[in-house]
Amino acid sequence: xAELKALxxxxxxxxxxxxxxxxxxxxxxxxxxxxxxxxxKDALLQNTLPLIKTRNEAVERTNNNGIxxxxxxxxxxxxxxxxxxxxxxxxxxxxxxxxxFDNQGRIEINSFTKAINTLSKLGITRVSDMPSFYNNLVNxxxxxxxxxxxxxxxxxxxxxxxxxxxxxxxxxxxxxxLAALEGNKSTTNDEYKLDYLINKTxxxxxxxxxxDSNPELANQVYEALGFKGEKIIETAKGSTYRxxxxxxxxxxxxxxxxxxxxxxxxxxxxxxxxxxxxxxxWLEKQGLENDTQYTQYLLExxxxxxxxxIVDSKGKKIxxxxxxxxxxxxxxxxxxxxxTVEDFIPVSKEPVIGFYTYDSRIHFDEKGERYRxxxxxxxxxxxxxxxxxxxxxxxxxxxxxxLDTIFPDSKVEEMDDNLYNSVLNQxxxxxxxxxxxxxxxxxxxxxxxxxxx
Numbered sequence: 001x002a003e004l005k006a007l008x009x010x011x012x013x014x015x016x017x018x019x020x021x022x023x024x025x026x027x028x029x030x031x032x033x034x035x036x037x038x039x040x041k042d043a044l045l046q047n048t049l050p051l052i053k054t055r056n057e058a059v060e061r062t063n064n065n066g067i068x069x070x071x072x073x074x075x076x077x078x079x080x081x082x083x084x085x086x087x088x089x090x091x092x093x094x095x096x097x098x099x100x101f102d103n104q105g106r107i108e109i110n111s112f113t114k115a116i117n118t119l120s121k122l123g124i125t126r127v128s129d130m131p132s133f134y135n136n137l138v139n140x141x142x143x144x145x146x147x148x149x150x151x152x153x154x155x156x157x158x159x160x161x162x163x164x165x166x167x168x169x170x171x172x173x174x175x176x177x178l179a180a181l182e183g184n185k186s187t188t189n190d191e192y193k194l195d196y197l198i199n200k201t202x203x204x205x206x207x208x209x210x211x212d213s214n215p216e217l218a219n220q221v222y223e224a225l226g227f228k229g230e231k232i233i234e235t236a237k238g239s240t241y242r243x244x245x246x247x248x249x250x251x252x253x254x255x256x257x258x259x260x261x262x263x264x265x266x267x268x269x270x271x272x273x274x275x276x277x278x279x280x281x282w283l284e285k286q287g288l289e290n291d292t293q294y295t296q297y298l299l300e301x302x303x304x305x306x307x308x309x310i311v312d313s314k315g316k317k318i319x320x321x322x323x324x325x326x327x328x329x330x331x332x333x334x335x336x337x338x339x340t341v342e343d344f345i346p347v348s349k350e351p352v353i354g355f356y357t358y359d360s361r362i363h364f365d366e367k368g369e370r371y372r373x374x375x376x377x378x379x380x381x382x383x384x385x386x387x388x389x390x391x392x393x394x395x396x397x398x399x400x401x402x403l404d405t406i407f408p409d410s411k412v413e414e415m416d417d418n419l420y421n422s423v424l425n426q427x428x429x430x431x432x433x434x435x436x437x438x439x440x441x442x443x444x445x446x447x448x449x450x451x452x453x
Contacts, residue, residue, distance in 0.1 A: 006116060023163045027152055030142040030167070032225060037134050039085060047078065047127045052116050052370055054079050055393060059434060061106065069106040073280075076105040078127050085130055089137060092119050093413040120364045143174030150178060152374055203393075204400035211396060218392075227391045233351045241266060241357060242388050247322050249359060251377070251386070261373075264320050267310055267330055268348040268355035269298065273346070285341075299357065301334045302376040309333045310347065310360070319362060324349050332358060351383045 039045055057074040080101055086094020097118055100111040107115065119125070124133055144255055149155035155163075157178055164175045211218040231242040238254035247263035271293040275283055288294045302308055310318045312327040324330060333344040348355060357377035364370055387395075 011343040022149065022155065023166075026142050026145050026163075027167060030138065033138045033141075034135055037131060038088070039130065042043045045127055045130055048372055049078065050126050051072075051079055051119060051124070052364075053083065055112055060109065061107070063102065068109045069102070070109055070112060071104070071106040075107060076242055079107070079115065079383070082107050082124060082127055082130060085134075089134065091122075091137070093122060107391050115366075118153075125362075125370070133392055139169060139172065140174070143169055143172045147174050147177055155302065181205070185418065203396045204403055207396055207400050207403070211392070213397075218395070221395050222387055222391065225391075225395060225398065227387055227395065230385065230388065231351070232382075232386060233357070233380055233385050234384075235357060239357075239377060240388060241359070241377075243321070248361075251323065251357075251359065251375075261361065263359040263373075263375075265310055265318065265324055266321060266357065266359040267324065267332065268346060268350070268352050268380065269332060269358050269376070270347070270352075271354045271356065273354070278345055282345075295356075298376055302358070302374055306342075307335045307337060308360075308372075309335070309341075311344070312360075317343075320359075347380055351380050353381065353383065356380075 033276070041301045054074040055070065057072065058070040059072040061069050061071050063069050083094055083097045083101070087098050097115055100115055101107050104152065122133065122134070123129065143164060146155065147158040149161045161175060161178050164170060164172060164178070169175060183185050211221075217260075230242055235241075238250045239247050240254070241251075244248050244262055246262065248264060249266040250257070250262045251260045253260065270278075270296040272283075272288075283289075283294070286297060288297055309332070311331050311333050312318055313329045313331075315333075318324050318327050318330060327349075330347050330349060331344040333341045335341040335343075347358065351357075356379055358375070359377070360374040361370055362370060362372050
């Protein structure tokens with residue numbers, strides 16, 4: 001009966017062909033539209049000037065109604081250009097923003113902040129953001145077709161999620177929406193999900209010791225969950241840094257058990273010994289005679305009110321890890337609010353044992369004001385390729401959770417390795433492990449599963 005049931009759930013050849021044709025059609029149209037951005041040759045779209053700074057370059061005038069307006073090339077060629085593009089793309093926010101401009105391309109002073117805030121919420125803070133905004137808009141449009149196909153019953157949830165993964169859209173909102181769906185109509189009524197609740201699922205006593213003593217089992221669980229080895233950077237105080245699929249980095253502070261907001265860029269500042277060996281004249285000029293004084297100097301610069309930038313050898317500001325990868329050399333520059341650079345130190349793109357971590361991100365407040373969070377961390381003490389502490393924690397909780405569903409009253413010491421491996425094999429063979437849009441494991445189990453062992 002089980003074999004017949006499984007056979008009945010397999011898609012027919014004709015249905016599979018229709019699904020493959022639908023996927024091919026969606027992806028063909030997606031690529032055609034992505035390659036057809038109408039403003040791709042507009043040189044202005046390469047400008048990285050923050051839109052909020054167009055206010056400083058604008059010219060104030062009073063219109064015929066006695067209302068103060070902003071005008072000038074920066075307003076027309078940057079701010080209004082972005083709004084014009086949104087209007088052409090039929091984005092609702094653009095259709096509202098264009099009403100703030102008069103027929104001469106001027107905007108009321110009181111409406112400027114509203115325009116900046118609206119654009120910031122769309123992820124547009126400078127003209128050069130428009131190509132990526134267009135790509136996101138197009139991708140969302142075609143991602144939604146997979147969700148519609150599932151809701152209409154022409155494609156299963158799993159098929160749609162696989163198609164999005166193949167298109168490199170696993171981090172999309174559509175993928176998250178599909179992951180949240182209960183599943184396709186063909187799913188049996190006896191099947192349900194045990195949600196993986198990282199903050200509510202305790203680790204079964206002895207499971208962590210089992211993982212530590214049986215690396216092969218632990219690696220099988222990591223693999224089943226889709227956890228891949230990645231570069232992990234550990235500092236002297238136990239904080240760890242990891243690189244996210246988005247290109248950003250994230251810091252996990254062990255002493256607080258807290259994961260901080262993803263940062264745009266992570267670099268590594270040389271220690272006192274490196275500076276002493278490579279540029280002792282600089283230390284003498286600054287009056288820094290030891291490691292303590294040098295560390296204090298860095299902290300005062302990073303935590304003070306003066307400006308801090310990461311720049312390349314030509315002085316261009318580097319604000320993301322992606323830009324850092326293609327830059328020739330990197331420096332951390334310290335300066336004044338007027339942009340004057342007072343000092344700089346070379347920094348590394350790659351982690352180096354003994355170097356300090358420096359990470360930062362740019363964000364905007366409710367008024368559209370641009371801020372940079374910056375953080376000087378402790379020295380790097382360990383660089384490894386492997387599973388992050390967060391991933392290990394998730395795996396331990398997930399495995400504990402499943403053991404509790406089938407052996408609720410058993411203790412780890414009562415179970416041998418063969419039993420644990422049989423549980424894992426059962427999960428893999430019966431496709432009991434699922435993943436949500438963030439790559440976090442979830443379990444699928446049929447009622448009465450405990451009796452099948």
